[in-house]
Amino acid sequence: MSKLLVTHCVCHAISLEEVKEISEKEGFTTxxxxxxxxxxxxxxxxxxxxxxxxxxxxxxxxxxxxxLKSISE
Ligand code: FES
Known part of the structure; x- marks a missing residue:
């Protein structure tokens, strides 16, 4: 199991946690x-x-x- 996890949008320097918070606050679903x-x-x-x-x-x-796992299921 890899210790490196994908947790950010590197280009925007924002974590997925922050993206989630913004999505919930703004009502973004897509x-x-x-x-x-x-x-x-x-x-x-x-x-x-x-x-x-x-x-x-x-x-x-x-x-x-x-x-990729969800795509192949
Ligand atoms: S990591 Fe490049 S656009 Fe999100």
């Missing part, structure tokens, strides 16, 4: 709403599948590549 508000996921978009998982699950830390 990645598009977060992108329009320029909260996260507008540059390299490497974080995008993790932010989507955060929106679905409420979790804020993920194994690298974890989103």
């Amino acid at each position: 990645i598009e709403e977060l992108q329009v508000a320029e909260v996260c996921s507008t540059n390299c978009k490497m974080c995008k599948p993790y932010v989507e998982l955060m929106l679905e699950s409420g979790r804020t830390a993920f194994e690298p590549g974890e989103y």
